Amino acid sequence: MKMMHLSYLPLLLLFSTTTSHSEPAGYSDCAPSPYVCGDASFAIGYPFHVDGRHDYCGYPNFYLSCTSNDTLTITISNKNFQVTYIDYDNRLLYLVDPAFVRPQSCPQPHNTTVDPTLFRVSDRNTNLTLFINCTASSSTIPYMYYDLLCMSFSWTGQHSYYRLDNGTTSTNGDDASGMGCSSTVVVPMAQDAAARLANRELDFGAALQQGFSVNWLPGMDWCGSKCVGSGGTCGYNASSPGDHTCFCPNGTFIDSCPSSNTWPTGKKSSRSWIVILGVLASVTGFVLVCGLCLLCYKRRYKQRLYSSTLIGPNSSVGTPSSKKNVVESTSFHCHTHLFSYEELAEATRGFDPSQEIGDGGYGSVYKGVLRDGRTVAVKRLYETSYKRVEQFVNEVEILSGLRHPNLVTLYGCTSPRSPTLLLVYEFVPNGTLADHLHDPLRSRSLPLPVRLSMAVDAASALSYLHSMDIIHRDVKTHNILVDQHYRVKVADFGLSRLFPADATHVSTAPQGTPGYLDPEYHRFYQLTDKSDVYSYGVVLMELLSSRPAVDVGKQPNEISLAMMAVNKIQKGELDFVDPALLTGSCGQAEEAHGAVVAQVAELAFRCLQMDREMRPSIKEVLEELREVSRVLRSSGGEEADGEFKAAARDDLRLLKDSTAPFSPNSVTHEWTSRSTTPNASK
Template sequence: MQMEKLLLFLLLFFSSILLSPADYTRPDHFFINCGSKANSSRSDGRTFIGDLIYPGGSLSFTKQRSSVITNSQTSDVLYQTARIFKQQSSYKFDIDTAGIYLVRLHFFNSTDVSTAVFYVSTDRVSQLKNFTIPRSSTNDSNSPLIDEFLLNIPQGKFSIYFTPQGSSFAFINALEVFLAPENFIPDKAPTPTNKKYTGILSNALQTIYRINVGGETITPETDTLWRTWKPDDEFLYNPNTGKSASTSGLPKYNGEVTNYIAPAPVYQTARRMNTDGGSNFSNISNIMTWSFSVSKNSSHFVRVHFCDIVGTSVGSIIFILYLNGIDPQKVDSYEISGDLLTPFYLDFVVDSDESGVMNIYLVPSEDSPEVLMTYLNGVEIMEIIGELNVVIEPDKSKKTVFLVVGPVGGLLVCVLAVGLFIFLKKRKRRSVETSVWSPFNVHGGGSSNSKGTDRTINVFRFPNLNLGLRMPFTEIQSATNNFDEKLQIGKGGFGNVYIGKFKNGSKAAVKRGQPRSSQGLSEFHTEIMILSKIRHRHLVSLIGYCDERSEMILVYELMKNGTLRDHLYKTNLPCLPWKQRLQICIDAARGLHYLHKECAGGIIHRDIKSTNILLDENLIAKVADFGLSKSVPMDQTDVSTGIKGTFGYLDPEYFNTHQLTEKSDVYSFGVVLLEVLCARPAIISGDPQLPMEQVNLAEWGLLCHRKGLLETIVDPSIKGQINPNSLRIFAETVKKCLLEDGANRPSMDKVLWDLEYALHLQQTAVYREPHEDSTIDATFGLRLVNVQRLPSLSLQIEKDDMPILRDSTTDEAFPSASEFFHN
């Protein structure tokens, strides 16, 4: 009876809380006109109060270290004054309500401040922004620079610090610090590995993009939180793939999505797929794709907004959302929102890679009951900054998330919550009494920097791992001098890479997984499983791994000359000659051929790109990074799987069918070959001056090849070195690798043969006549070369290759080019 009364009380208590959320009212503070005794009233309803006359004592700043300058280059009162700091100084705010705050910094670039160099920090984050204005910069548009951040601020004093660099100074024209609506940003969001990124609110978010897709610019005057939303035109990869759509109907906001999440104009416009040219999705160029330039190797909070203003009936449109490695997300507005013109959004945490490009693309789903169609209303991208610890864990939240629809729904949720609470309480008591294992908590158990003990608990273990490769954390910690930043040599999607100096005098590359990495436990497991069972001269060797204390650490042989891309563009390294480039391509092709044919059933790499081809001290190339790799069963030729890989290298056929084959690696390798030839990235985005056909290297290269203009895009630094016949064979190889139909692409052994032949043509006086067909085969090789002996019918395997997963020799139908040309 007592328990029943308690449950009834709890139900009434929780239901009253859940069903009566506090209304949000836009705050009237803090809006600061820095360096001024006057107020600036804005057309959007805000009033920026001069810092010299701010009332109430809730604001203070470092007066003795500051001065004021005036600016006559603008008629806007808010930017006619600025506060100047010659030493580290601050503004301090008295925060009376804890929560998520929007913090905006306003800078107006006048000639008086063009030499300022400084950084901005807060109590919560060591550095929000490193601020520099180019000396030659002028402010012709009279538009201020406004940087927006979102921070979780507790009640009490909150400071924003301005720290000049060297003999320079800091400045600020205006400041905004105001409370956002409750639950404006979640603390958890899905990651590409379908885990939960936990700890978003422990960091700062800097708004990088806020896009009104398919619509016009939304200014602070019409936004509910004084935000600016820009049109999406400059980010749309191919403008012909989408059309603008709009409606005069008002969005049907609900309890979860309010007009503070996004104003009505965002949901009243959209970009819908253009179906005028049919529905051919075999090429990525025919799919609505948006490309955004972002910071390299950084984590980003991404919110995509949807509101079905395109469909003619409820549930008529279903499509798939792809976002930089995120597993395909089905978007069904009826399933999520229940009606037309009802907004909803999806949140993710996404890592960028070395390319510094984030892509969003939408593919129609065959599940659509009526029409193949896609649409998008808005996009927000915020970089996660700060150095506070976060946790990636499976989607097992310790807190109950309530979605309440009406009083009955709230009551049912409360019943379930209380029942679940009692059940978990009993279950937890039993587990404590019977289990000797600590709860599963990735990156959560203890400090990684503490000294190791014999009682260290390994939080996760995988079956079938090579235990002989397991290394103590203390040994790795010592080898990297406790992961000293001075020993850091790289950073990727998985984490930072350090040089490790071990006690026996050897050096190795130590890759330490980060909580915010785009690759998680499954990728860590895959890398160990694959590399511990294979060995090849042109595959990076795994020396060891560590999984103590929730760590994910991989130790590889040290590749002193970095990535292939490091030597092609945006580099101060010496230019690689053409013959060296060809040899590097041959090395990588050998490694890939071994993966495809010499391992049981074969292994598909799935992420071939120039940053995953590493060079040792002798510039010998080795394929690396097997976290996304897939093994193919002996009786299969393909694997059905979610889309993984890197935009620009991604096989269009795999993208559309989800059927992964070794020919997907061949396509990606063809893009790498073009990179080697042209010395430019696979994708160039964010350059409005660049013609559309040049954005995607694969498409541009094929277009130039068809027009007979391939020579015009060759890297100018090597153009004079290349034998025309070598170039022709190389170009034909690229063309075959990039064929639309994967079945028509060559296998890696044939690609290897062609590349060796191209190198032979470069090194000898053997030329083909212009009228001869470009197709390469074994009989053609026999016609050209004076063979001294009959070659073996198997590909030459180097002594270091050591195929482990399959003992039988390869069953190739024709000899290798190496045997023809060098025996």
């Protein structure tokens, strides 16, 4: 069992005292959580519900099920549809008709309808109207009708056509008047697929496989804007279906959660509660005032930095041409879309502090919305440092040439002549992997299959980078982003290096993050692809333990997670593993999960070897993780097969006989920086 830091005990006792008597089960039971179906993970929240969640967490007829062929499905108007994506921000459910999933060039579609009380076809679709078995020849029909050759038979004199209509209004049979058609079918189709079909980039069957989207209606006017916006969790009350049930920390309410000092009917506060709340309010007010003062100082300080010019490598004060010289000296080329500074300032509301979502290593990151409607993350250089500019330019050069589903996508950048250098990325909405692992409430919602999927995603991204002769050099959970379906993307390439194809290593001063740095790189200044493997091994240990890579509040021999975990594995101990990973969520066998955890721990142990030659390549790591994931899925919650369990036991015996690798305590030795080493040269 994990030990709690004593400094948090009084606060926890106060919190548990004030909430234990009033927090409804629905508040925690119905909070959005990941649901694994096959190789995919979906975030499940209101109005949807799945096996293992209470009916009051979802709206009737919004039940999602994972079929025997590992696809997520929903029944709408007595017809099953495959669910491919759930977009909670825009209330969109992406669906595919199972009849169109299997490869076929000319499927037979039928009219698609949805229950208008629960759904409406979204405006992101195009209506495809199909005119079947018509006697009119193609030379006599209007130009907007396309000949569907796969359903036309010249020897019978019958032809089939289709028409694409923007919008979601249905087309009725009158459109076929004069064409002698036997039937008319209307099918919604994703706009992009419809455009590619019209341009002959997709055949008819492939276009239908892209599916369509619908908006769900339950909760439309209250769930997100009122209940969730006030800190609650949406739910459903079968005895009062017309009520807008909102589960809150202090009770169950209608529409939204009230202020923290308001309690449900029948709950009376004693004088002690008033005293406690008064003290908390005073402390909170003091903290807010201090925070506002600090924010004002920070903004004024940043404005002074922005108004000055960038400092050159040999300058103590910037000159008007220093930024241009720095950029030109690093051969800056933005091989991607160029945004104007004005467009990005507009997208981020003038870089409003309320839009700031994080620190990207050498710049603040803001959430923004472009004029075309895309939600993006905008990174803005904030320090007048030559080294920071180099890292910025380095990220542009590397990311603009990469495309991989598990790497964050670079949409573009600003011109080097803009007021400041900006990078524009896809927006990944669910925070970082560190946020999920190191928050006790979030980490409990990450079961073993989801963590394995995340590990595979990250390893896949690194394997791709290494195949392109690129070393990331700053692999850590803070640089791994999580989307709303719990798939991950590796980000932050400011320290990355192109690796010469004919070289065994690159000599460079160590840069990276304490707790993740390869000890050989730290000692000998030799950077290799195995340096990333070491850092990835630390990430694996974080996934297993839910602990940070470095925790200065621990005993000296436990400050470094890597050192502590390696020492315990050598003794055959796995008590550092998060206990929640050793049992399944639906009665799955503890033995199966224990075997998987042991296998992953052994793999992480090999990644953390001092001698880089003893570490596996990231490609080998990826292959092993995929095999472990396959075995876990095949166990289906039953006992893992004997061969796999025996291998895991053998792994543990081997670990006991291994020699501990040297793992320097990166915090208590030479490190002085918060995350990276800014004064080291490449």
